[in-house]
Amino acid sequence: MIKRLICILTLSFVLIIGKAQIKWPAVNAVTKPWARWWWPGSAVNTRSLSANMTQYAQVGLGGLEITPIYGVAGYESEFIDYLSPQWMQVFSYTLQEAKRLNMQIDIATGSGWPFGGGPLIGDAEACKDFEYKTWTVKEGHGIRESIEFEQQPYLNAIGNTIADKKELYPPAGTTGPNILAMLKESQHVTNVKKLEEPVYANKNLQALAIDQLKYKKNLPLQVVMAYSDDGKAIDLTAQVDAKGNLNWKAPAGTWTVYALFMGWHGKMVERAAPGAEGNAIDHFSEQALNKYLSRFDTAFVGADLSQLRGFFNDSYEVDDAHGQSNYTPGFFDEFNHRRGYDLKLFLPQLLKKERDETSLRVLYDYRQTIADLLLEKFTMPWHRWAQEKGKIVRNQSHGSPANILDCYSVVDIPETEGSELLRFKFAVSAAHILNKPLASAEAATWLNEHFKSTLGDVKTVVDKYFLGGVNHIVYHGICYSPINDTWPGWLFYAAVHFQPIHPFWKDFGTLNTYVTRCQSFLQSGKPDNDILLYFPFSDHNSEPGRDLLHHYDGMKGFENTDFNKVAEDMLAKGYAFDLISDNQLQKVTASGSGLQTPGGAYRTIVLANTKYLPLPTLQKLADLAKAGATILVYNNFPSGVPGYGQLAERQQQFTNITAALKFAGEGALQKATTGKGSFIKGNDITALLQAANVFPEPMYGAGLQCIRRSIPGGNYYFISNATENIVNEWVPLGRKAASAIQFDPMTGQSGVAKTRVKNNKLEVYVQLEPGGSCVLQTANKAQTGKPYSYYTLAGKSTEIKGNWRLFFMMGGPDLPKPISVPKLGSWTEIPEPLGKVFSGTAQYSIEFAKPAGAASAYELDLGKVAWSAEVILNGKTLGTLLGPVYKVIVPAGLVKATNNELLVRVTNGMTNRIIDMEKEGAPWKKFYNVNFPARLAENRGTNGLFTPAKWEPETSGLLGPVTIAPLK
Template identity: 25%
Template sequence: MLERRRFLSGVGGSCAGFSLGPSGQYVLTAATTGHTPSGYWQDIADGFRAPPGVMRPWVVWFWVNGNVTPDGVTADLEAMRKVGVGGVQIMNVDPGVPAGDAQFGTELWHDLFDHTVREAARLGMQIEMSDSDGWTGSAGPWITPDLAMKKVVWSSQSLPADGRTELSQPTTVQGFYRDIAILAVPASIAASSIIPDLKFKAGFSTSVMADGYDRFIPPIPLEPMQAPQDVCLPLSAVKDVTRYYVNGVLDWRPDGKEQWRILRFGYTTTGRTNHPASKGGLGLECDKLSRRAIQAHLKAFFGKIVERNKKYVPDVLTAAHIDSWEVGPQNWTDGFEAQFQRLRGYDLLPWLPALAGWVVNDTSRTERFLWDFRKTISDLVIENYAEEATRVLEGMGVGLSIEAYDADPTEQLVYAAQATIPQAEFWYGRDFFKDIYRSWDWVAAMTSSAHVYGRTRVAAEAFTAMPDERWLAHPATMKPLADWAFSTGVNHLIIHRYAMQPWPDLAPGMTMGAWGCHYERTQTWWSYSGPWHGYLTRCHYMLQQGKPVADLLYLTPEGAPSRFVGRDVDIRSPSPPLEGIYRYDGCPAQALTSRVSVQDGRLTLPDGKTYFALVLPEYGSNMRGVGMMTPETLARILELVEQGMTLIGAPPERSPSLSQYPKCDVRLAELVTALWGTGGRDQTDRRVGRGRVVSGVAAEEVLRREGVAPSFTAPDRTLFHSAHRRLQDGTDIFFVANRTDRPVHAVCSFRARGKCEVWEPEAGTRRVGVVARGNGDQSMVSLALDAHESVFVVFPQRGASSLPTSPASMLEGAPPIAIEGPWRVEFISGRGAPQSALFPTLQSWSENHDPAIKYYAGEARYTGYVDIPAGRLTERAPVILDLGDVCVVAQVFLNGQSAGIVWKPPFVIDIGRFVKEGRNEVSVVVANLWPNRLIGDETLPDDAVWEDATFGPFSGFGKKLVRWPAWLEQKTARTSGREAFATWKLWSTHDRLLKSGLLGPVLLRSGYGQNQMENPEYTPF
């Protein structure tokens, strides 16, 4: 893999205290700033308070089937920028919405894209563009069959006695077919059902494709079995008779009386196209094993948009994006046999019958060939698709992001490493812990690849949702999942999704079908999302500083397909998944051999990250590929151990490959003896050179015995998520998030020493942390966090700054003052509700007798009053307004001045700067969610035509529009009485209304300083 310059994901050149680092992100370094360590530290603190724009979250911005307008583009981007969204990842799709005028690839579409780039530049925003229509891969109408993905096909027939026959052509797709070889095998040995019928582990596999169907043969069977000798095809019996095939006729007269079957092997296209693509962008997926194919593809599409927007590259138009691998398998390309020879060192043609079901020589050697076959496919995807795409795009001046998890044919950590920015994905739903289970491996793989290959930014497609989201998501429900992602190593969220809104006055408007969280300017709470985006921005900033700290490096099994599985997740367990006691990264053999060295007994990467030990795959854990290792990899492990590395794990048993067989197994056995001695798989703890080899003991136990303390621990592992990073000056930064929906108070252990500060990313404030006690490299810190609150605990190398502590009293300890009403409530005009109403007491809008309020969706201003007697206020002490229950977000005004926005429980805010003795006007603007209005509209006549929705293999997810309604196309008045309009119908009159509005009780009460809390032991309160 080439080490190459990485392109920035930032606007403009460098900003104060920042420079363009080798992984293409803005990083802050003392060398760059020229500051002293104290100046460096001040830059970090200033950056936390007001992070640079490059740290803002992005959205996946879907342009839906040509429904794009210049006014809509401008309105969307301005709305994003106003609330702190820093960039967009554009995807052009057709999820089943009626077509608009700006079809993909037309001159109008390109004009609108150019307009988008100019507007993004004006607003200081950034753009990534998917590298083709849809989200599946790299495809388009310019991809001809010879440039498309390819598969092996074959036909089989008996050789006549006279040795002359016309050969039937194997399956041909889209008129494209090329021969590979004509082979003859003894007719007495039939294709065996042994191989395809073995009980293989379900899951990831690369197809070996037969005529008309896909045959999946994973790398290793769970129950190895030898095929009977009479069904095994000796390699020496395979005859290459290709030279006897001329002009469609085979003329081969073998010696002897043996009867023969003729196998005609060739290749055709897989026929896979991109999805969900619009008509203008629909086409064949390009050949992922061919440099020529990806070059042609990028030139045809991305090259055109770059050429039209050169002046904005790479500051605004920063990168192309390849999304998740949904293109199916591929197992051939032009010249594959030569590439196989180069990479594996032997001729694959005699082994081709194994692809058609024959057991060649024996089961073991057939499996070894299939391992080599898959590994070659993976290598070519990485070299000729991902790496070549990056090279071509760098030539255009832009970078590349790839969602490389679940990339079926590949070693996914190596595939991810070719990207400028590796991108993970995590899903949002009604069950938080199921969301984590669904996404754990995707995130673990991408963060591990980024850490091992030295990428600073780890992006994630965030909060992708099934149709049951139905406009129910909002920042408070999203934050717990974001905090989990941050704890895993993700440090840049690209929120899924924002559907481009082409209309100025329709809401909630365009959807991306039924999929994803509804995250548009038409959302009821959109105008109040700024603090949420500010929180994410500060988290991004802090989590891109320094380097991640981890103790263990887990070697992933060699071969393909290969992925890294999060070590601490059992998806069968009903309990929530927990982070490991010790932090770890996955590491492929490619990175181990090319990037890892040993310094002072620790595994060390070129960017300075270190690990205590290398851990081998766990045998017997149902991870495929365990028990096998190539001698080349084990030889590198021996070198590292001799240089001082600690190795943990049992020895491999054999090489997985047919290369240099059987010498490979002999060499492997010699290396095993050198490392583990003659004890084999027995418990071992032995010195080898300057290093150490341990087996039969869990990695975590080895670290405990060596006195290596965990990076972070709490009295109860279910309480917190955490992450640990270290700055170049030795400062330790810990992200700690309360993963529960209740306040918690605990004394936690941090692997750091000295005084600490607590940095609060919601407000951008800092305060002194309470170090209860220190013990060597460990510090015990008292933490009190509200429900789902998160903080950064920072241990400055030069000692904590002089920071104020929070006052611990206000209102002189008086009992809370209730603000009971009556409340005057004003509603937004044009949404069907009355201009105002008087609420004697607080109640949910859904319980109101007036249907216009009952079904209302949007914002409403509550106004009430509270009297504070003279002498009750303490100068500069916090005065807390507690709103009680809010559905779902609110902005508070005191005496006409904005005190701020509250967007998650507890809905409390300090109004000390604005409150006065005597009468105070309290105004609270509350926004609810869309469902009540959508349910209410279903009680009225319909004014659009709908049909049951299907999406690929999915159905039953609501109803979609058949065509644009006449009132919309003709721009006439809407007479149905409906207030809302959306392109997908997900609610009905049978659904229950949601609680909405300010529910209270509203109290004015005394507050506390969290750092002043007593009882430093764990206490729920």
């Protein structure tokens, strides 16, 4: 399947040397951006599916990821149970429509999150935890009470549900105040006694919206151990009878008895669609996974899945709840097999509150076993299951108690999310190191408060993903909505609403064309990074914590470490690096003085003040150094191995290897030569990297950021100006080259770039406005052809003044009447009250005379715009501008001496219309389960829901000043 995916992504790039015909890489469904596509209540129908998908395809989306979720009040009669025959019919129809529209489809392997759960998952397959009791017993005494543990009831339901009503669901199609009344008057079920067991036996689970549920019950006993004050241990489990009586008297000394019980963590499938509600699975049990996946096997019988690309998992998220899922049946046997000793003999060390070295080492082994199980009993078999169907998997590994680099390693498309470059590194690094062509991102989630994010904001975060190595954008997201539903239709609760009813949909295609062009480059070639930064998983897993398990997500837990410090430092200075795990390191080979991974070549490995190294990792590093590699050690060399099992033997082998390294040298660096290579130690990361002949990209000194891809005979550079300053200068490149071609993915302009050689480096002349970006293709040979167009101001700018005609084209709630405005400003300030509530597109028009003097071209600057603007001059569209800069180049031949007609079609957001609806009490918040959260606390009403009732109308329109300036 991987080979097939690579073939799909193989892009044709034609560049004829000499008189060059410069062509952009070919595009396909995967180079285009995708979007998560929520199906509320799975209440979809063929007519609206076709209409929705046609709109998505028209704006340039290449694929959709279907995620069924909770439903919409008033549409209960249209709910379709997840994976039912009727559900499979609409799913099959969706696949057919995708084929018609040249789109592809992924589907979440489940509904809502976490992955896996529902009516098929009973107590045996549900996620587990453990509880324990202790007793102190003197010599000759026993334990009189029963050895049992009663789990106490616990219930957490997501707020603002429709529950505890005789008429739980309003009649289908109910609208207006009736729904709002039911939402406001409803009360939570707070008493577990009111719920039947098992949970899926309850009616109205959509309304109950249960997030976590524990029933009152006695928990099954797992083990009883007695520990003496002089270190002896006795297994008493077999001496407990069916009634919980322990038939045992304590021998000489004082004994502490531990009884451990298996409990139910109680996590439910959160935000579940109808027919998918129920227990979340035990992610440490392959048997539980297989039971869950069998539901798909049954549903898919006879279905044509050829247009389905693959399956998706939206992060771990089991422990977004009370307590942790930290146990599975058979755990003690798994531990013994993997760690080489019996954990039952060390329960006091595992569970003690005040940690010592032995306790921390046992705790590490426990955590490592959980990590192994999540990888080997869940992630890998899920991947194999998909492969058997000829499908790929896309996975968000973060948030789990495993080494997320390893979990990312065993899937086809690692996916990240968020806004931090170092967070992106985990998914992207696994893709780079292991030769995975795609690294995806759940993009633009909660950028701002509801209805506040512009397409320019989205572009900013997309560029950040590109810099982080992501090359497959999946917007978060689009909510299916019936075509005849009252505006704003159905919305998902995350704060960027990529909906066709959103005014910015008119200009969404411009952003998508930009993303497609960028990704056509970023999905080509190979990653071109220099440094492998070792991920110190063992260090953090050897540290105490509030809970037994740590969960891994970006740099959380590493904030005050040298690992984070070094990563931040290298990122800021422009060093190109990936993160690598212990398991991934075993796939690295030495190549001369460099390093080779399955995905590409690197120059060095950095250990950032790592304390513990697994013995196989140290052995591998030593072997790589002997073969010629340079291993860099920032600050201290690792002091030993983690864990408790076979500690003395492993530590001795560790010491034997390190003792052979003889560090010597004066000053900041010390070097230990071993074989053909060396270890170099020091406390200055820049000096260390220079010693390994590794240097940053020099353009970072000019305020630019970039990422490189290696291609035959050269490189691709994606370059971004994230500063507030214009860059208009010679930019040196870190890789050798003789020439460069520049591409502007926003405008489509391309040409041979202006270059020069200075200090043995190729420099490229770059002009980038704040927020701007470009792609360079460098080559080792000189290239000729159409030159890239550069412009500089040739005179003063002239403001275009006069009476602007303002015509409201489309939007609502109604169109304000046309008006003439002598001065540009927000259309919320026009005399007509409708201007304050209007969301949509309005056209500004004016005529002007050509400025005096000759010019090669002109720069038309719109000044300030809220939010996006399409510019048309004398009938020719010059472009759509998303911001933050609103400038466009005008060919000189397009400008007439007089009567130049300028049209500027400005589109704002949903905000003003939503404010009006909120103040009018219109019923747009009508969703089960999550109905409708605010991102920021100040935007919550007395009921805890999002409200814009106190907002003022948002500035909208062409604010100017609009100027035109001659260029040369």
